[in-house]
Amino acid sequence: MLAPAIETARETRSAAPVLEARGLTLDYATERGPVRAVDAVDFTIAEGERLVLLGPSGCGKSSILKAAAGFLPPTAGTLSLRGRPINGPGPDRIVVFQEFDQLLPWKTVLDNVAFPLVVARRKKKGEAREIAADTLRRVGLERVLNSYPHTLSGGMKQRAAIARALAASPDVLLMDEPFAALDALTRLQMQRDLIDIARETGLTLLFVTHDIDEAVLIGTRLHLLSAHPGRTITTLDASAFDIRDLGTAAFETVSRKVHDTLFGRTRAAS
Numbered sequence: 001m002l003a004p005a006i007e008t009a010r011e012t013r014s015a016a017p018v019l020e021a022r023g024l025t026l027d028y029a030t031e032r033g034p035v036r037a038v039d040a041v042d043f044t045i046a047e048g049e050r051l052v053l054l055g056p057s058g059c060g061k062s063s064i065l066k067a068a069a070g071f072l073p074p075t076a077g078t079l080s081l082r083g084r085p086i087n088g089p090g091p092d093r094i095v096v097f098q099e100f101d102q103l104l105p106w107k108t109v110l111d112n113v114a115f116p117l118v119v120a121r122r123k124k125k126g127e128a129r130e131i132a133a134d135t136l137r138r139v140g141l142e143r144v145l146n147s148y149p150h151t152l153s154g155g156m157k158q159r160a161a162i163a164r165a166l167a168a169s170p171d172v173l174l175m176d177e178p179f180a181a182l183d184a185l186t187r188l189q190m191q192r193d194l195i196d197i198a199r200e201t202g203l204t205l206l207f208v209t210h211d212i213d214e215a216v217l218i219g220t221r222l223h224l225l226s227a228h229p230g231r232t233i234t235t236l237d238a239s240a241f242d243i244r245d246l247g248t249a250a251f252e253t254v255s256r257k258v259h260d261t262l263f264g265r266t267r268a269a270s
């Protein structure tokens with residue numbers, strides 16, 4: 001049984017779903033035949049929710065994100081955005097990865113953020129640059145608008161990548177371990193900032209991590225997956241936990257119980 005604190009649901013399901021997976025099954029074609037990455041997974045993300053996919057290495061978290069981005073079609077089941085099946089990439093979904101090289105090296109930070117607004121959102125250059133500058137200010141990068149990516153720290157590059165995604169106002173932001181390559185202090189700061197920005201803007205987020213503490217911090221809900229091939233174990237409400245709860249007894253209890261749920265199942269499945 002999980003602690004009551006994480007089971008007590010702040011019901012957000014009344015809002016229309018932004019992203020919905022029903023019986024989502026994902027395979028990769030390999031020389032030896034299909035490899036099943038994810039098996040009949042169900043989840044729903046409502047407007048303004050932050051759903052974290054959490055599970056052991058190889059359980060298919062990144063594959064679900066790839067499918068949501070439109071790069072991996074379902075073998076069975078459906079994955080839909082605002083009720084329409086996803087059948088390719090689109091500007092309504094933006095992905096932020098863990099790699100620091102997501103920015104175009106020949107463009108300034110400002111132009112990196114403005115460029116997709118011109119190309120994908122058909123904004124005029126001046127307006128795109130205004131939106132870009134505003135968003136970069138929001139993530140604390142006002143001092144490096146005219147710098148080139150190679151002059152930034154890893155954390156600043158991730159902030160710029162997040163700003164680029166936010167500026168495009170996607171229906172859902174897709175993040176694949178975006179802070180995994182950062183040092184612990186920068187990571188904590190970025191987690192704090194992401195939560196603040198999400199609250200301010202009502203961001204809808206699908207976030208992948210294998211870090212339990214990060215999942216409890218970032219997620220309003222956690223979707224726990226079994227070991228390969230990933231199947232839904234359970235979905236937990238984590239909206240009661242905040243960055244201020246980090247290190248408290250309640251937080252530790254929940255983290256431990258999430259760990260036991262994941263690894264108990266992993267051992268049972270193998």
Ligand SMILES: Nc1ncnc2c1ncn2[C@@H]1O[C@H](COP(=O)(O)OP(=O)(O)OP(=O)(O)O)[C@@H](O)[C@H]1O
Pocket residue numbers: 028029030035036037055056057058059060061062063064210228
């Ligand atoms: N291009 C591919 N071709 C064949 N199999 C793949 C491919 N990409 C991933 N897989 C397999 O699909 C399964 C799920 O991989 P995925 O990367 O989605 O897992 P993950 O949960 O994100 O793992 P991690 O936490 O280690 O990043 C794994 O067994 C993996 O080996």
